[in-house]
Amino acid sequence: MLTVRAPATSANLGSGFDVFGVALGTPADVIRVERAPETTISITGAGSEYIPEDPAKNTVGAVADALDAPARIRIDKGVRPSSGLGSSAASAAAAAVALNALYDRGRSREELVPVAAEGEALVSGEAHADNVAPALLGGFTVVTEDGVTQVDASVPVVACLPDISVSTRDARGVVPDSALMDDVVTTVGNAATLTVGMTRDDPDLVGSGMNDDIVTPERTKLITGYDQVREAALEAGATGVTVSGAGPGILAVCRRRDRRAIASAMVDAFDAVGVESRAYQTAIGQGATLYPDDS
Numbered sequence: 001m002l003t004v005r006a007p008a009t010s011a012n013l014g015s016g017f018d019v020f021g022v023a024l025g026t027p028a029d030v031i032r033v034e035r036a037p038e039t040t041i042s043i044t045g046a047g048s049e050y051i052p053e054d055p056a057k058n059t060v061g062a063v064a065d066a067l068d069a070p071a072r073i074r075i076d077k078g079v080r081p082s083s084g085l086g087s088s089a090a091s092a093a094a095a096a097v098a099l100n101a102l103y104d105r106g107r108s109r110e111e112l113v114p115v116a117a118e119g120e121a122l123v124s125g126e127a128h129a130d131n132v133a134p135a136l137l138g139g140f141t142v143v144t145e146d147g148v149t150q151v152d153a154s155v156p157v158v159a160c161l162p163d164i165s166v167s168t169r170d171a172r173g174v175v176p177d178s179a180l181m182d183d184v185v186t187t188v189g190n191a192a193t194l195t196v197g198m199t200r201d202d203p204d205l206v207g208s209g210m211n212d213d214i215v216t217p218e219r220t221k222l223i224t225g226y227d228q229v230r231e232a233a234l235e236a237g238a239t240g241v242t243v244s245g246a247g248p249g250i251l252a253v254c255r256r257r258d259r260r261a262i263a264s265a266m267v268d269a270f271d272a273v274g275v276e277s278r279a280y281q282t283a284i285g286q287g288a289t290l291y292p293d294d295s
């Protein structure tokens with residue numbers, strides 16, 4: 001039996017829609033796999049009651065198909081589904097690493113990115129790889145049609161997860177078809193600033209490069225209390241705040257010393273609008289970890 005832990009991720013970071021992603025230190029999914037004549041899936045943990053165990057409907061089943069690697073797969077969910085924290089991608093990335101090792105398929109982590117993205121295609125209709133890339137490679141990732149670029153980073157973050165659901169499919173439905181050239185120019189500048197910030201592990205540059213006036217304003221309308229939570233996080237010291245992935249999670253970038261105050265300000269602000277939430281005080285971290293065979 002093989003065990004793999006794959007982290008939650010936050011895609012977009014505002015200015016990098018469908019391009020940027022980061023791995024988070026916590027939470028994470030853990031997957032255990034054993035060879036079997038056909039794929040079966042059992043699921044425990046956060047939000048497991050909302051996730052289909054049918055391999056034809058689970059991201060992990062799509063990965064097993066893509067690698068031609070049938071297995072008995074047990075998923076322990078640490079990342080709640082429809083969270084904006086890459087729940088479906090965490091499972092897909094973990095399965096890709098685990099099944100690649102279980103069947104000696106010999107694929108590199110980079111080569112596993114499109115494999116894990118097959119799982120995303122199953123649940124959101126598009127094989128976008130901005131969550132699976134950081135879940136596999138760790139750090140900060142840039143996904144384009146030409147492939148993935150990765151840099152290690154360890155910028156502190158708070159990821160606040162309200163007790164409401166927004167499906168990626170719905171959140172993609174509000175993305176505008178076109179954008180004004182002025183907004184595109186501003187967003188390109190912000191994305192470049194953010195990228196430099198990641199290479200320097202600089203929370204100020206990363207935070208100031210997260211603003212986006214094209215996609216994010218449409219998505220914040222789907223998140224009760226977004227404006228209040230953003231304001232509270234900024235007042236508590238966040239250097240930048242945006243929607244995590246497709247939402248409803250909200251990501252705040254900060255200095256390490258401000259994490260606790262920001263987490264509590266975000267939870268209180270959600271509470272004030274009648275929404276329960278949980279905040280993860282973490283940092284950009286590692287990609288999927290394979291643990292030795294423990295059979």
Ligand SMILES: Nc1ncnc2c1ncn2[C@@H]1O[C@H](COP(=O)(O)OP(=O)(O)OP(=O)(O)O)[C@@H](O)[C@H]1O
Nearest residue numbers: 058059082083084085086087088091123168245246
């Ligand atoms: N292994 C899995 N883990 C989590 N969700 C899964 C899995 N397999 C299928 N799903 C389905 O995928 C959907 C959740 O994926 P979705 O992309 O909407 O959320 P997310 O991954 O948390 O968000 P985001 O991609 O915005 O970070 C749910 O409908 C869930 O049932």
Ligand SMILES: N[C@@H](CCO)C(=O)O
Nearest residue numbers: 011018130168245246
């Ligand atoms: N880039 C994707 C990430 C969510 O899975 C989106 O924002 O729709």
